[in-house]
Amino acid sequence: MNDETSNEAIDSDEGRELVGRRLFLQSMGKWSGAAIAAAVLGSAWIAFPPEAKLAPGSIDVAVTAAADGSTESVGAGEDG
Amino acid sequence: MPQEAYQSLRFLPTPVAEREDERPFVAVVRSQKELCRLLLESPRGPEWLQVEGLLGDPDVWALAAHSASQVPLDVVLSHPATEFSDLYRLVDVCAVREVRVSVPAVPGFLKAVKLAASLRLPVRVLPGQPTSEVLAELTEALGFYLHGAMVETPVEFFHSLLAAACGADTGSLWMILEEDPAAFLHYDAEGHVELPRSLGFRLAEISPEAFVAHHFHNLVEQGAECATCPWQQACRGYFKWPDPAYSCAGVKQLFSIIDAAAGEIEHDLASREGQSNLTASEEEN
Numbered sequence: 001m002n003d004e005t006s007n008e009a010i011d012s013d014e015g016r017e018l019v020g021r022r023l024f025l026q027s028m029g030k031w032s033g034a035a036i037a038a039a040v041l042g043s044a045w046i047a048f049p050p051e052a053k054l055a056p057g058s059i060d061v062a063v064t065a066a067a068d069g070s071t072e073s074v075g076a077g078e079d080g
Numbered sequence: 081m082p083q084e085a086y087q088s089l090r091f092l093p094t095p096v097a098e099r100e101d102e103r104p105f106v107a108v109v110r111s112q113k114e115l116c117r118l119l120l121e122s123p124r125g126p127e128w129l130q131v132e133g134l135l136g137d138p139d140v141w142a143l144a145a146h147s148a149s150q151v152p153l154d155v156v157l158s159h160p161a162t163e164f165s166d167l168y169r170l171v172d173v174c175a176v177r178e179v180r181v182s183v184p185a186v187p188g189f190l191k192a193v194k195l196a197a198s199l200r201l202p203v204r205v206l207p208g209q210p211t212s213e214v215l216a217e218l219t220e221a222l223g224f225y226l227h228g229a230m231v232e233t234p235v236e237f238f239h240s241l242l243a244a245a246c247g248a249d250t251g252s253l254w255m256i257l258e259e260d261p262a263a264f265l266h267y268d269a270e271g272h273v274e275l276p277r278s279l280g281f282r283l284a285e286i287s288p289e290a291f292v293a294h295h296f297h298n299l300v301e302q303g304a305e306c307a308t309c310p311w312q313q314a315c316r317g318y319f320k321w322p323d324p325a326y327s328c329a330g331v332k333q334l335f336s337i338i339d340a341a342a343g344e345i346e347h348d349l350a351s352r353e354g355q356s357n358l359t360a361s362e363e364e365n
Contacts, residue, residue, distance in 0.1 A: 024352045025345065032231035038243040039345040 086266040088288060089127060091321050092117060097126060104132055106154075112140050119147040122359035126177075128152040135166045145172035152178035154204075161188020165194065167195050176200065182318055195225060197231050207331075209323055210275055215330035221309050221332060226341050238338065243316055253318035254292050261288035278322045294314050299324060311335040313364040 005068045018040055090105045094114040097107035107126040109115045110133060118129060131153050134140045144153060155170060157163055159184045170179050171225050181196040182204045190203070196203045210218055225235040226242075237257055240250040253289075254260035259276035265288055266274045275287065286294050296317040299306045304320060304330055306312050317324075319331050 018092045021349055021352070024192045025348060028348060029229070030227065030348070031341075032226060033343065034231045034234050034239060035341065035345075037284045038234070038239045038248075039342065041243070041248075044105060 082198055088261070091130060091264065093267070093269050096267060096269065103271070108132060108169045109134070112137055112143070115140055115301055116143060118149070119149045125149070125151050125241060130154045130156060130182075131159045132156045135163050135169065138169060141169040141173055145175075145176060150177050154180045154182055156182040157184065157189075159190055160184065160186065160192035164192035164195050167192065167199060170201065171199060180204060182206060184208065185214050185218055187213055189214075190221050190224070193221050193235060197228065197233055197235060198225070200233050202233045202236075204257070205238070207237065207319075209319060209326045210330065212330060217332070218334060218336070222337055226337075228297075228307070235286075241245040241335070241338050242342060243313060245339050246345065251291065252314055252316040257317075257318070263275055276321070294327065295321060309337075 016034070022036050022040045025040065031039075033065050090103065090107055092100065092105050093108050094117070096165065097105055098117070103126050106128055107114075107118055108130045109118060112134065115129065115131065115134070119125070131140070133156075133363055135157060137157060138223070153173065169183065170181070173179055180202045181192070183192045183196070183206065185205055185207045193203055193205060205218070205221065207214075207218065222238050225231055227239045237253055240248075241253070242257040244250045252258055252260070253255065254276075255263060260263045261273070268274050275291070293316075296312075297307065299317045299320050302324070304317075304324060306315070306317050306320060309315065309328065309332070311332065314333075314335070319328050322325055324362070
């Protein structure tokens with residue numbers, strides 16, 4: 001899943017830009033992969049709950065971040 | 081259950097959870113028998129299981145690693161300084177389901193954070209109102225999260241605060257730490273709503289949706305330091321609960337470090353952009 005979503009992200013200009021920024025920060029060796037994910041992706045990487053289906057108007061942050069596969073994949077999938 | 085709770089994710093003790101309807105809930109599990117019933121017999125899946133005080137029981141994790149159910153687990157450590165080495169028991173569990181480790185910020189908790197991160201498990205540090213001893217450890221944990229070469233998984237609450245400092249809309253610490261009653265309602269065994277970190281203190285006249293705003297408004301009205309705090313949007317009085325007299329000098333240092341890291345990352349990225357532009361114009365010439 002991680003590879004698929006990463007490829008989807010890379011296919012767009014925005015995705016390429018995100019990956020470029022992440023790789024640049026990684027090349028500095030100054031930041032952890034998790035910190036880079038938080039900073040570059042511009043949204044929280046909440047690995048939990050992965051499939052929460054809450055009522056409308058409830059925790060938008062957790063639900064959208066968890067439902068967004070690219071959020072999960074770019075930070076977690078490519079280095080490990 | 082009160083009507084206003086219907087939009088929130090409810091955290092229910094297992095005996096209450098087993099009588100539940102279709103609304104989303106998290107089951108709080110405190111014994112091997114409860115876990116067994118929920119993994120093997122529960123007709124409706126909870127969003128996840130919050131497993132408390134069971135890390136020391138190897139049979140629990142053998143069951144969790146071999147059950148067909150894929151319901152995620154949030155493993156809450158009770159004594160992270162002494163039980164951290166039991167985190168290895170979760171390795172096999174991760175192969176079949178999502179696992180997160182929740183660690184109360186008590187002396188010695190950093191050992192659990194480091195081991196969980198090295199096992200590539202997402203971590204949620206529960207800061208409460210940290211003592212000065214714990215604040216020193218939180219600062220070390222933050223450095224580990226920001227700069228540890230092998231840290232690839234999020235360490236909350238640092239992770240979402242850093243994202244917020246970089247412009248993301250993550251909500252306040254109440255939301256990040258799943259303690260805002262507007263979104264996360266915790267129930268006791270009698271089915272009454274409990275306020276976070278308040279041991280049986282119940283919501284009375286205030287609706288769950290209004291709790292954080294009401295708490296923050298009271299703090300400002302009573303002249304608390306929140307009124308002029310640069311991190312009031314991210315915090316909303318989180319560290320002034322339940323004791324409103326708690327001094328935030330130490331936690332402000334944590335916010336400062338996160339803010340500085342966000343600024344440095346932004347600077348690093350801007351330098352990279354400048355270099356790219358320079359290279360492009362040199363190539364044109």
